[in-house]
Amino acid sequence: MDMLTKIGEITAESKFQRIYQSFNGLKQWLFQVLFEKGWLIMMISFFLGRAVILTSLSPFALAFLATTIVVKRGLAFRVFLFLMAGAVSINTLQGLALLSSGLLFLFFYKWFLSKAPHKTSLLITGTLLSSFIGRGAVLAVQDQLVIYDVAILTIEAVLSAFLVMIFLQSYPFLINDFRSRNLRIEEVICIVILSTAILSGLVGLTVSGVELGLVGSKYFVIVSAFIAGATVGSAIGVIVGLMLSLVSTFHLYQLSLLALAGLLGGLLKSTNKLGVSSGLFIASFLIGFYHVDTVSLLQIMTESALAAGLLLVTPNRWLKKIATFVPGTEESKEENDEYIQRVRNATAERVERFSEMFQVLSHSFDYFNQEGKQLETSEVDEYLSRVTEKTCQTCLKKHSCWVNNFDRTYPVLQQTMQAIEQNDSSGANLQASKLKKFCVKSEQVMDQMRYELSYYQANKRLKEQVKESRKFVSEQLNGVSEVMNNFAKEMLKERQEHDWHEAEVRKMLNGLSIEIEHLEIYSIDKGNVDIEMTLYFQHYHGEAEKIIAPMLSDLLSEIIQVEYENPKDQRGGSRTFIFSSIKRYQLTTGVAHAAKNGNFLSGDSYLMLELGKSRFALAISDGMGNGERAYLESSDTLRLLKQILQSGIHEQVAIQSINSILSLRTSDEIYATLDLTIIDLQQPYANFLKIGATVSYIVRPGGVYTVESSNLPIGILDEFDVDPVHQPVKDGDIIVMLSDGILETANTIENREVWLKRKLREMETDHPQEIADLILEEAIRSNNGEITDDMTVLVAKINKSKPKWASFSIGSR
Numbered sequence: 011m012d013m014l015t016k017i018g019e020i021t022a023e024s025k026f027q028r029i030y031q032s033f034n035g036l037k038q039w040l041f042q043v044l045f046e047k048g049w050l051i052m053m054i055s056f057f058l059g060r061a062v063i064l065t066s067l068s069p070f071a072l073a074f075l076a077t078t079i080v081v082k083r084g085l086a087f088r089v090f091l092f093l094m095a096g097a098v099s100i101n102t103l104q105g106l107a108l109l110s111s112g113l114l115f116l117f118f119y120k121w122f123l124s125k126a127p128h129k130t131s132l133l134i135t136g137t138l139l140s141s142f143i144g145r146g147a148v149l150a151v152q153d154q155l156v157i158y159d160v161a162i163l164t165i166e167a168v169l170s171a172f173l174v175m176i177f178l179q180s181y182p183f184l185i186n187d188f189r190s191r192n193l194r195i196e197e198v199i200c201i202v203i204l205s206t207a208i209l210s211g212l213v214g215l216t217v218s219g220v221e222l223g224l225v226g227s228k229y230f231v232i233v234s235a236f237i238a239g240a241t242v243g244s245a246i247g248v249i250v251g252l253m254l255s256l257v258s259t260f261h262l263y264q265l266s267l268l269a270l271a272g273l274l275g276g277l278l279k280s281t282n283k284l285g286v287s288s289g290l291f292i293a294s295f296l297i298g299f300y301h302v303d304t305v306s307l308l309q310i311m312t313e314s315a316l317a318a319g320l321l322l323v324t325p326n327r328w329l330k331k332i333a334t335f336v337p338g339t340e341e342s343k344e345e346n347d348e349y350i351q352r353v354r355n356a357t358a359e360r361v362e363r364f365s366e367m368f369q370v371l372s373h374s375f376d377y378f379n380q381e382g383k384q385l386e387t388s389e390v391d392e393y394l395s396r397v398t399e400k401t402c403q404t405c406l407k408k409h410s411c412w413v414n415n416f417d418r419t420y421p422v423l424q425q426t427m428q429a430i431e432q433n434d435s436s437g438a439n440l441q442a443s444k445l446k447k448f449c450v451k452s453e454q455v456m457d458q459m460r461y462e463l464s465y466y467q468a469n470k471r472l473k474e475q476v477k478e479s480r481k482f483v484s485e486q487l488n489g490v491s492e493v494m495n496n497f498a499k500e501m502l503k504e505r506q507e508h509d510w511h512e513a514e515v516r517k518m519l520n521g522l523s524i525e526i527e528h529l530e531i532y533s534i535d536k537g538n539v540d541i542e543m544t545l546y547f548q549h550y551h552g553e554a555e556k557i558i559a560p561m562l563s564d565l566l567s568e569i570i571q572v573e574y575e576n577p578k579d580q581r582g583g584s585r586t587f588i589f590s591s592i593k594r595y596q597l598t599t600g601v602a603h604a605a606k607n608g609n610f611l612s613g614d615s616y617l618m619l620e621l622g623k624s625r626f627a628l629a630i631s632d633g634m635g636n637g638e639r640a641y642l643e644s645s646d647t648l649r650l651l652k653q654i655l656q657s658g659i660h661e662q663v664a665i666q667s668i669n670s671i672l673s674l675r676t677s678d679e680i681y682a683t684l685d686l687t688i689i690d691l692q693q694p695y696a697n698f699l700k701i702g703a704t705v706s707y708i709v710r711p712g713g714v715y716t717v718e719s720s721n722l723p724i725g726i727l728d729e730f731d732v733d734p735v736h737q738p739v740k741d742g743d744i745i746v747m748l749s750d751g752i753l754e755t756a757n758t759i760e761n762r763e764v765w766l767k768r769k770l771r772e773m774e775t776d777h778p779q780e781i782a783d784l785i786l787e788e789a790i791r792s793n794n795g796e797i798t799d800d801m802t803v804l805v806a807k808i809n810k811s812k813p814k815w816a817s818f819s820i821g822s823r
Contacts, residue, residue: 045186048085051078054184055089057211059096059108063256067166068104069141070207071097072111073173076137079119081181096211103148111144130178134171142167173207180204193335202246205230206253213257220312227254227264228290228317231272236286236321237333240276247272263305267297271314287318358498365494372487389473393466394423401455411448418448426456430463486667489659496658508534511565518561519545524553527584534566537624537692539591541570546584554587555814562589569594569813590623595691595741596809597626600779602786603802606636606751613640614749614802617648619655624692627655630703630802632683632749640800643682651686661688662734665699685747687806689739694808696745698735704753705763707770708737709744714767741810744776751799752785756792765792778805 044050055078058070071093078089090112098105118136123129146163149155179200193201209230212223227250235243251265274289281288291314298310333341402408411419422444429437438456445452508531519526528544541562547553554572562570574588605612613636617629631647633640647668654664665684685703689696698706700719708715717735739745748766758765769788773781782803790797 048082048088048185051082051085051184052088052092054208055092056096057208059093059104060100060211060214061096061207061257062100062104063210063253066162067169068097068100068108069166069169069173070210071108072115072141072144073137073170073177075112076115076119076133076140076170076174077177077181079116080123080133081178082185100214103152107145107148110148111140114144115140130175134174137174138167138171141170173203176200176203193337195337198336202249206250209250210253210257213254213261219309220316223254223257224261224264224313225316225320227251227268228271228294228314229320231268232275232286232290232317232321233324233329235272235275235289236279236283237329238276238336238339239279240273242336242338243272243276244269245272260304263297263301267293267310270297283322287321290314290318361494361498365491365498368487368491368494372484372491389466389470390424390427393427393462394420396462396465397423397455397458400458401451405451407448407450415448423455423459427459427463430459431467482667485663489654489663489667492660493658514565515541515543515562518565519558522553522557524558528586536568537591537594539566539568539570539589541589542586543589544584544586548582550581550585554585554589558587559589560813563813568592569811571813592811592813593624593691594811595694595739596811597689597691598778598807598809599628600777600782600805601803602779602782604786604790604797604800606797606800608797609637611638611641612800612802613637613644614751614800615641615644615648616802616804617652618804619652621655621688624690626689626691626806627661628687628689628745628747628804628806630683630685630747630749630804632703632751632800632802634681636800647682647684651684661686661697661699665701683750685749687745687747689745689806689808691808693738694740695736695738698737700735704748704750706748707746707767708739709746709770709773710740710742714770716763716767739808741808742776743808744778744781745806745808746770746781746785747804747806748785749800749802751801752789752803755796755798755801756789757794758792776807778807781805 055071055074058074059068061070062068075086075090075093079086093112094105094108097108115136118140123132123136142163145166146155146159149159149163177200179197180203183201209223209226212226213221215222231243231247231250234246247268247270248265251261251268254261254264254268271290271293274293275286276289278285278289291311294310294314295307298305298307330341333339334345336342398412402411405411422441426438426441426445428434429441442452442456445455449455511534512529512531515529515531516526525546526543527546528542530542532540532542534541539562545554554575559570559572569592570589571592572587573590574586576586599618601616601618603612603614603616613633615631615633617627617631619627619629621627629648629651631644631651633643633645633647650668651664654667655661659667665686668684681702683702684699685701685706686699687696687706688699696708698717698719700706700717703719705716705718708717717737719733719735753762753766756762756765760768766785769785770781773784775781775784782805785803785805786801789801
């Protein structure tokens, strides 16, 4: 029994698969017939050939023929035949006029347009002249031309030329050859005009008393309303109704009916297809009841019922697919968001791959550095082999020394080499005496070792430089890898859902009678709040800063500020704001500097740089000596520091990178000190990194505290370890950074550092700029007004942030 059940299930499943495959085959066949073989174009040609407005004007046919010849020349002959068939179905005169105009355009294309097929101006001119001359010739043969006929010919020719531009925009959608995912507004308008022209060609075709043109018009309007809403639905209703009234004044009532149907259908689109159909029925009943004397109400309702039925049987998948191409629809926004998300994911993935590649490269260079330690023994062996090649190879005791007594010979030569390299004469003499006990050419071996040592040391220095270069490259690649990896993580951060907070913000703004157009909450993390909103104001008086930001501060339990506002100078209308967390602490800075002997160019350089939203960098660099050369070295150091820090690389790696660059780029003795302080204004704390720099000071109500470190200036050593000094900071703390010129030129009896600490305690001001000026002035005065070295003072004060407008509880309103 179970076996029979399974057989039955397999049989049913195979039937469904065959049906599904047949359905897919039918879809592919329809697509091939309509688009690839051009039957959709030919059917449209028939209806455009029938389209007549103002009783005698038919500008659509020639314009469509001209567009087809330029865009899809292979279909031109068949399109011409179908246009002729449509025109003849109206009357013979229309067919003759289209025949003469079409042949004339073909002649014009052969002799002029084929040489410049993509020149739109020639195409428009050819269409205009062909329409005017071709139809004019038919009218002239039939009857004598009058001024009215000339006016009609001119209007039709101008309309034909204008429609060429319309059809050129629409044609790619008829042959499935459009590239853009979203339609431009002008493309939507061109498609609507083409659709109304096709619907005009349906006028006069009836089935069982039902006019197909009116059914198609209603269907087109309610589909537009269902896809794009009331505004687009009513606008398309007006356009289609106007076109129908131009075809026949009897259809003038369709203008109000279709416009009302589009409006009501768009308003009821939230209730799905039934709501849109109800809007059509209401509009049809109202307009039909009003025109009951001229139009049958039953006929209008029948046409509406057929249009509504077509809407109901149209698959939602098709409608949603069309909606994705129409700008402004929800489906289009979702499609754009999905596309942006896919692009963002692909970009982040590519960045991660690059990050991994740089990480692997960094490890490979680091591996070479570790491998270099193992090569030192081989370098010694290579050195000794060159020595023995010139001495031991021709010696009769070679076999005795290097085969029978290797463990005795090799250590003595190795220790001899080390003694000579270290200039240890006593050690070298000791090893020489050991060598003489078994070597008959000891003097020659010692001389050769001294001779080869210079080559050995040069080779060793070269390899050390290569090793340092590899280490520098490894550190840089590792730093770049970290930056790219962090960037990829930031890109992949999606907007989180904050429904409760969004509801509270909306409730708060509605209580203030502020109209919300758009609200996005990207983050409410502590210290990283990011809220974007677009609000409408009739008269704006700074409500965002005065009211909204304080209320958001109360809601989120942290101080919120208006980070961005656009437009700033407009008193009324829509305004976009970005609200973000304020820094817990603010930084105020001051700087004073003077060049040696009052010169214009100082060897000291300083930098004040904001890193992100909550970190700040202060730096002083003192170049070796004075003058232009010192200035270039210190400014180059800070310029490199700025670029590396802004790229997101950690400050310790940045300093090591700068040291490597300065030590490798030249053989000259060019050095520069670096005094760097990174202040985090959210935590808060300060990291002091000093490379050959003098002591810094933290001034607070309890006293003056020193911060110092011991590292040689940048560029002296090939490598060194940077040990930052981590110091928490408080509200009101003052950080004082100096170049060595301040302390070294101060002429005081007491210890210079003690003197400066006393001066800082005695300061009656806490303004950073005033402190910097006073310290520089005291240093110069202590030296009898002389400036014997470059001097720089950089002062920063940390204050707790205080909002301009106080927050208040939402519940107290």
